[in-house]
Amino acid sequence: MRAVRLTVATAVATVAALTAVTGCTEKSDAKGEGSGAIKVTATDESCKVSATSFPAGHVELAVENKGSRVTEVEILFPDDRIVSERENIGPGTKHTLTAEVKTGDYRIACIPGMKGKGFRKDVKATGGKAPAKRDPRLDKAVAAYRQYAQAQADETLPKVKTFTDAVREGDVDAAKKAYATSRIGWERTEPVAESFGNIDPKVDVREDGLEDGQDPKTDWTGWHRLEKALWKDGKIGSREKELATLLDKDLKDWQQRVGKAEITPTSMANGAKELLDEVATGKVTGEEERYSHTDLVDFKANVEGAEQAYDLLKPVASENDAALTKELDRQFAALDTLLDKYRTDKKSYDFTAYDKVAKADRKELSDAVNALAEPLSKLAAAVVK
Structure with missing residues (x-):
């Protein structure tokens, strides 16, 4: 079940669990600049993407949550089917989402609070070299x-x-x-x-x-x-x-x-x-x-x-x-x-x-x-x- 609203009684425990499960800012699995990963910066009001066009094949999103709420990042088909996603990204944490995409149009969505459609950016996976x-x-x-x-x-x-x-x-x-x-x-x-x-x-x-x-x-x-x-x-x-x-x-x-x-x-x-x-x-x-x-x-x-x-x-x-x-x-x-x-x-x-x-x-x-x-x-x- 995706959407979660924290109660006062469980907020501290859940944030602790999220930090342990998803990693903290200092120890992150997200790759930095120069790695070839597409940077996705999620806030409470926006979803910024460093590249809106990229080669089809294996794609890596280097996600950073700069917002105040737990967020979710998704790669979507135009009809809203999910290609891949990473849920429960805690505030101040970074993660890498690795996905496989074919040539075509997609959307990258950041969903603060993990409810609703969030903020979206249209992106395109292009052809080029045939994937291995x-x-x-x-x-x-x-x-x-x-x-x-x-x-x-x-x-x-x-x-x-x-x-x-x-x-x-x-x-x-x-x-x-x-x-x-x-x-x-x-x-x-x-x-x-x-x-x-x-x-x-x-x-x-x-x-x-x-x-x-x-x-x-x-x-x-x-x-x-x-x-x-x-x-x-x-x-x-x-x-x-x-x-x-x-x-x-x-x-x-x-x-x-x-x-x-x-x-x-x-x-x-x-x-x-x-x-x-x-x-x-x-x-x-x-x-x-x-x-x-x-x-x-x-x-x-x-x-x-x-x-x-x-x-x-x-x-x-x-x-x-x-x-x-x-x-x-x-x-x-x-x-x-x-x-x-x-x-x-x-x-x-x-x-x-x-x-x-x-x-x-x-x-x-x-x-x-x-x-x-x-x-x-x-x-x-x-x-x-």
Whole structure:
């Protein structure tokens, strides 16, 4: 889930997590002037781009957030589909976004507060020298990941129907039982869904992630609206039954569009990093599943999705940067082992309710996520060396 509005209670913890996950000004993965990267300077009021025309192929954006709010930078097709993105860029931090683009028109967007369309610059990827032929193993990785994303969508729909059938029947207990399981496939492949632009806000937005001017009573839809009804309100009315049917419809749309998603090796690598950012800014804080406290189910699914993308890219990445993949192997294993401590049934997706996880244990989980996110941010560059 993309949009986040910080509450006073979580602001300090979330900013600390963002700094750890995304890097600070002094220790940045962004390249400086003269590196060939396109400089993108984001503020609260603008998005400045150093070059509006560049050769097609592998493109690097050296992003600096000079604003006062967490921001997001995206490379977009003209129809607003996302080519690649970097979310949760903290104030005063720098990052490199590596993407693969074909000849054509694009937009670079800076989105302060990670809500709305932000500020945009039209750019163009030009022809010229033919790009180096892609390693066939990367084409195989993309094909395998596309199959994985489609399988997750296909497997999600019947699980969602179990959930929405219970809502339509007014069975609160059955709906609660089916809720977390219905979200696993989505959470494993969320960056693919977000690339379409208009599906994520329909099915996975939280109340405080609504756009300015939207009314929660009429404009809030999806899983989290039903989550609130089930756990906070404890009842199901006619509106919730309508929303259950709408959730089925919106997720069917997602399932049918997954096969058409624009997927590249760099978008896979960046997507894996986005999934870790999702954990750091939503699951570890307890903000994502604030009523059901099923955050650890989402947490595990995010990590599994990131690991799947990494495993498919690893044959190439390990040749280009063996030290990086060795560290990633170690950190993924450490985080998986730590998460298993909270698994109440090793054969299923039953985890400890997150409101029962002590503050010190949450800190341990956060540290493990940060330890993985830092090397994972380098995966895209390792793939295209």
